[in-house]
Amino acid sequence: MVVLSKNYLQSEWRKKELEEIILLEKQLYGADGRRIFPVYKTPVPMEHVPDTLKNVNGLMLYNDMSEYYDRGRAKSEFFLVLSELTNAIDRRLRELG
Numbered sequence: 001m002v003v004l005s006k007n008y009l010q011s012e013w014r015k016k017e018l019e020e021i022i023l024l025e026k027q028l029y030g031a032d033g034r035r036i037f038p039v040y041k042t043p044v045p046m047e048h049v050p051d052t053l054k055n056v057n058g059l060m061l062y063n064d065m066s067e068y069y070d071r072g073r074a075k076s077e078f079f080l081v082l083s084e085l086t087n088a089i090d091r092r093l094r095e096l097g
Contacts, residue, residue, distance in 0.1 A: 001089070002053070005041040009048045022052055035096060037089055059085050 002021065008014050025035050038049075038058030046054060061081055 001037045001039055003039045003041050004044055004049070004053075004058075006044055006048070008041075009044060009050075018050055018052070034092070037092060039085060057088075059088055061085075 002018065021036060029035055034056060036053065036056060038053050038056055040058060040060040040062070042062055043060075059081070061078065
């Protein structure tokens, strides 16, 4: 699981980290990015998303009106989305076998 935000995608560390994740996935599974599960913490323009993750379905932890946090505390909607996240990861892992 990779948690994406504008700040993360602008960091130098992100490039090294994602390269390592992608390399390990290929070495272990010969996979095409499907074992990487992107989670969008904030809205991110698609042109900033690495090519490897652009076609991989993920989950957004925010809505169009506001993020799920208020003054550093999670709103109740966040926990509903977190439940969706666990279900989505479970489905993906079952698909991959």
